[in-house]
């Protein structure tokens with residue numbers, strides 16, 4: 001699929017989505033948001049895709065909403081703009097029944113940070129920086145920023161980052177649990193590829209179910225969580241990948257999972 005403001009490239013089982021407005025640190029326009037939504041949605045229904053990587057071209061990951069697009073007298077009401085953009089994209093990313101990895105190559109600000117938070121794993125280059133930039137322009141964290149950040153780093157740190165807008169580096173982001181791993185900028189692309197390829201060779205259906213169950217369990221009591229686990233495990237027990245996992249174990253070899 002060809003897009004204007006992102007590139008989408010499939011390499012083996014990994015779909016690479018690159019936000020592609022490097023001169024503006026990949027600031028998000030409505031077009032880019034719609035293109036990302038389309039690509040992520042497509043990945044969900046494409047059996048060949050078993051992992052998605054979201055990253056940025058150039059020195060930025062994503063500087064958040066393109067402020068030029070939402071400045072001026074004829075700007076739409078912000079709620080309408082959010083409904084048309086991030087409120088479609090972020091839930092689509094979270095509901096993707098496959099792993100999605102944020103490869104944070106540079107600065108992630110505002111809605112750009114929210115996109116990283118909507119991914120399942122965050123790998124950061126040591127050149128990455130992070131800011132809940134919203135407050136610096138008199139706004140509140142949107143695009144899921146009030147919901148996702150406290151779940152990832154805890155309430156106190158999330159609130160502090162959100163009311164100060166402080167820019168933190170990759171080491172601090174790792175210390176507070178905002179990113180899973182920090183990788184030297186030089187080897188970043190290779191390490192992300194290795195990580196994504198590893199995920200793409202895993203039992204994709206089980207990963208999709210795990211994402212869904214864990215998210216649901218955040219608001220469930222134990223009995224209901226156990227009941228949903230049982231229903232999901234019953235489905236997983238009927239998959240080819242489960243049979244392959246059992247065979248591989250007994251034959252003392254690595255499993256060859258197919259995502260089915």
Ligand code: T3D
Nearest residue numbers: 023024025027063064065066067070078081109110111133
């Ligand atoms: O209406 C609605 O929907 C509201 C929704 C809001 C959601 C949000 O995301 S609000 C938050 C929006 N983002 C920001 O406020 C961040 C603004 N950018 C910055 O604070 C800084 O650029 C960074 C800290 C991210 C990076 O700083 P630095 O020094 O590394 O880069 P720079 O020199 O500031 O930026 C490089 C270029 O990117 C520059 O363009 P130029 O002057 O070379 O032509 C800069 O203007 C442009 N750029 C950076 N961020 C944005 C942007 N252009 C448009 N929108 C941006 N968000």
